[in-house]
Each structure stands twice: as C-alpha cells, then as structure tokens.
Amino acid sequence: MIEDLAFQGSLFDGGETGPDLAFSGLRRLQLDERSWVDVCPGWLRGSDALFDAMVATGRFSQRTVKMWDSTLPEPRLTAAFDPELAATGPDQAPAALRDISAAVSARYGIAFDRVWVNLYRDGRDSVAWHGDRNRHTHTNPLVVTVSLGARRRFLLRPRGGRTAHELRPGLGDLVVMGGACQHEWEHTVPKEARAVGPRMSITMRHSAELAATA
Numbered sequence: 309m310i311e312d313l314a315f316q317g318s319l320f321d322g323g324e325t326g327p328d329l330a331f332s333g334l335r336r337l338q339l340d341e342r343s344w345v346d347v348c349p350g351w352l353r354g355s356d357a358l359f360d361a362m363v364a365t366g367r368f369s370q371r372t373v374k375m376w377d378s379t380l381p382e383p384r385l386t387a388a389f390d391p392e393l394a395a396t397g398p399d400q401a402p403a404a405l406r407d408i409s410a411a412v413s414a415r416y417g418i419a420f421d422r423v424w425v426n427l428y429r430d431g432r433d434s435v436a437w438h439g440d441r442n443r444h445t446h447t448n449p450l451v452v453t454v455s456l457g458a459r460r461r462f463l464l465r466p467r468g469g470r471t472a473h474e475l476r477p478g479l480g481d482l483v484v485m486g487g488a489c490q491h492e493w494e495h496t497v498p499k500e501a502r503a504v505g506p507r508m509s510i511t512m513r514h515s516a517e518l519a520a521t522a
C-alpha cells in the first residue's frame with residue numbers, strides 16, 4: 309500500500325528537491341492583531357522526490373489517540389525525524405530535511421529542531437481541530453509545515469469559533485503559523501469525500517524559546 313502512495317506522489321512536482329532561499333512569493337495572512345500565517349506557494353521545488361524518499365524510509369506508523377474511555381488509531385500515519393541526523397546518522401532521513409530546516413531556521417531566527425511528518429493516505433485521513441501542544445511549553449511558538457503531494461484543505465478558526473480561512477497546501481507549499489496562533493486559533497485538515505491523492509506534511513517546531521522581540 310505504501311508503494312502505491314509513492315507512485316502517486318510522483319505525479320505532481322518532479323525534479324531535484326530544494327527550498328527557495330529567497331522565499332519569493334511569501335505573503336503574510338494576518339489573522340488578527342496577535343496571530344498570523346505565512347504562506348509561500350511552491351516553496352520547495354521537486355517535492356515529489358522528497359515524498360518518495362520519505363515513504364521509502366519505512367518509518368511511518370499509525371499512532372493511537374485517547375478519546376474519552378477508548379484508544380483509537382489516529383486517522384493518518386506519522387514519523388519523527390532528527391534533521392541533524394538526516395542522511396548521515398542512523399535516522400536515514402533524506403538530506404533535504406536538513407536543507408529545509410536550515411532554510412526556515414535562518415529565515416525565522418530560531419532552530420527548527422523537532423520534525424514530525426504526517427502522511428494522509430487519502431481523504432479518509434485527517435486531523436481534527438486543535439492548537440499544537442507546544443503552546444503549553446512555549447509562548448507564541450512558530451510551527452512550520454511543508455506540504456508534499458496532493459492538495460488538502462487546511463482550515464483555521466478562532467478557538468471554538470467558525471472557520472475563518474481556508475488554505476489548500478500541497479506541492480511544496482510552505483505554511484508557517486506564528487504569533488498567538490496556537491493559543492488563540494485552531495487548525496484542521498478535514499476528511500474529504502471526493503477522491504484525493506496522498507499528501508504529506510513535514511512539520512517543524514523549535515525546542516528553544518523565542519526571543520521576546522521575535
């Protein structure tokens with residue numbers, strides 16, 4: 309099944325993988341006075357090759373989530389990677405992860421050293437409305453997402469409110485959530501009834517605290 313996903317991933321954005329160090333086309337969506345989302349369409353060239361290389365690591369698995377009294381399988385696959393160990397260490401992660409992490413770290417002035425990758429196999433895979441858990445350990449954390457493969461809806465709403473923004477990241481698009489986004493807003497990748505190809509999201513977070521001025 310995973311091999312099928314790799315094949316389908318190769319239909320979109322071919323060529324050699326590399327981030328756009330100029331971040332050309334980046335625009336900031338100001339959600340309110342305290343929260344924002346940066347969007348840079350097509351930021352990662354050759355995103356297909358990375359999609360395939362990530363699948364080939366064979367590191368994806370299905371975690372479980374606790375819902376009230378029961379434990380359920382999460383409706384997506386996930387894998388953790390250490391960008392420092394990319395290509396060299398036992399992690400066997402594609403070298404592109406290190407380049408991506410270096411590029412966003414330089415741009416945003418903080419080391420993105422925590423990498424989680426999500427694989428939405430089809431429209432049945434999803435993630436429910438949430439703010440990322442690093443909001444409990446960090447003030448106004450930045451959360452970077454690089455999307456590979458098919459476009460999926462990515463929605464934002466004020467915590468507990470109505471959907472206010474819809475993005476459709478895929479194909480190497482970069483999305484960065486910042487300001488109070490994790491505290492005061494929620495995001496989701498909802499299930500889709502129509503046929504959708506597989507999408508992968510590389511999420512990067514920082515373990516250090518941001519400088520007060522950032």
Ligand SMILES: O=C(O)CCC(=O)C(=O)O
Nearest residue numbers: 426435440453497509511
């Ligand atoms: O797949 C995405 O773009 C979002 C993933 C996400 O929100 C998360 O893993 O916390």
Ligand SMILES: [Fe+2]
Nearest residue numbers: 438439440495
């Ligand atoms: Fe999230």
